[in-house]
Amino acid sequence: MSKPIRIGIIGAGGIARGAHIPSYQSYGRDVEVVSVSNHNKEKAVECAEQFSIPHAYENEQQMLDEMDLDAVSICTPNKFHAAQAIAALKAGCHVLCEKPPAMTAEEAETMAWEAEKAGRILTYGFHFRFQPEVESLKKYIDGHELGEIYAAKTHYNRRRGIPGWGVFTNKELQGGGTLIDNGVHMLDTALYLMGYPKPKTVLGATYQKIGHRPGVGLMGEWDDENFSVEDMARGMITFENGSSLMFESTFAANIEELSSKKVSIVGDQGGAELFPLKIFQEKYDTLVDTTPAYVEKRDVHESLVHDFIECMLHDKQPVSTPSEGVLIQQIIQALYESAKTGEAVNI
Template sequence: MNKLNVGIIGCGAIAMEKHLPALLKLSDKVNVKGFASRNEEKAKKGANLVGNDAKIYTDYKDMLQDPEIDVVHICTPNALHSSMTVEALEAGKHVMCEKPMALNSQEAEEMVKAAERTGKKLTIAYQNRFRKDSILLKQACTNGDLGEIYVAKAHAIRRRGVPTWGVFLNKEMQGGGALIDIGTHALDLTLWLMNNYEVESVTGVVHNKLRHENKANPFGPWDPDHFNVEESAFSFIKMKNGASIYLECSWALNSLDEREAMTTLSGTKGGAEMRRNTALGTNELIFNTEMYGNLVSTQLQNAAGISYISPVEETDADREMAQWIDAILEDKNPVVEPRQALVVTQILEAIYRSAELNDTIKF
């Protein structure tokens, strides 16, 4: 089997701490051959971590024209996702693009069309689908254990956790704040578990209320005068079959119920909840139903894994990268399909639009 040569565009934390370590574990299938960044020192750092003949590019277009590169991972700010992805696909590369897919639905649609036109693989890096609890819950949903899922809540709540590095607070580069950053994960996870992408309407609100409350932020204080994105967003999403999703997300909210990239599902046969055990610092997966005239709840003890026991425990990023590389080698669909990610982007765009117009957006 020939190995795939992978190039990484953007050499920040998400590239160096998520993509690269997981790719290096696939050394029987992958060679990491290049790093592209306008900051040459960051590209050199990536090449040094690989320790082979990895190339350095200060212009990503040079990487795209390199015939040795088969696959490109795009780990740049959101505003660059669409154009870089389309260019990479047109250059004959398979593409994994970091979330969110794009700033808006038009850009996302261009990415989908480019993938379909070129026949190259495209996926979006929604790694929370690859957590152990997510995989188990997906199996339960697919098996019909919950029955018809008609009510869901998508959770992305931090009590304080505003990212103060990079361009997270830059609306022009990111397209928004907490909603497009962490709300996108909770929404993607919920839609995927429900296997429902037919949206009827979206109603949303966004807030920037706590921009001056920065003293308790674990990532350090920010400049309130340059915090021009929302720290919170809330939405009611109605699906065409009558199902509904309530999305809550915030980088900073005065709430003790902290849950990020989690969901609550309610079906005709039973329900399921992803919860955060703050005392133990672990995630929990709880199923609920009725049995013999009684209400029953069942908690899966190791659904989220016990990675602290072994430093070589497989991570969600490991599983994400492995399925992606196999999808290319075996010519099959990746777990995160482009048109699924497109719907996520359409909903995010509709939430912002609904908040702006103070109205419900019809699909």
């Protein structure tokens, strides 16, 4: 029997403990989480003890130098993604990096280049791709059931859903707010279903209207005095193939629903919506709506991590690729730039 894949975890916060580590450990004997690093050594030790991980580090570079790792998960604030991913790739590791890829498009491009140079997998934590509804709709699209996809619309809105933990409201560490936290998941899902077309023009607007003052916190009490990110982001993207996408996300807005997410796809032979999945077509001179009778329940974080493992074991292409990471980072950067200048940005 071959040796198990040796995994190191960079960052010992909620996403590492709640998703990555349990998902690796649930895979079986082919995988072993052997080390965890965190800038706060006590937190790394605590995490290691919680999950029976043999080694804990304060410095990820020391971990990479000493542990002979095959792969790492990067579960740190966005500011550190690029440097840590590049260091891991240079150490010969495959990399699963949480979303978004980086802070800038240039960083994402460098990460992609380093992965290609090293001949290692680099993939991102866009776990909504593993939702059974998304997978089903992707099969419809790949089977040409919807024809040419030329328009999409997406939103992920919360009435009062500002995270009251972590650094989600710290612009210096995260680079932004709702756009790159919850909104980016729906943005990626739409782009994935559209075939990740190359962006052409981006027009965006961001707002900070609620997070900078005290309020009702449905996801914990946030630090309103140090709230430095947007609580709403909106935009429209046009693509080189002529398609377009409208986007909206909020941490907090005066809307009816406490939380709502949706992706709408329009093709010349049919359309669809997520979540839940509905398909709209014209067949045999009849307008037909199709909904699934049953949708599988699944831990999508586990599916994401297990797919990463399968890619390493069987030399497969990951569902989320470095080139897609570059494209979505270009769009994110352009949305923020457009919001700042008030002008559309050409990519």
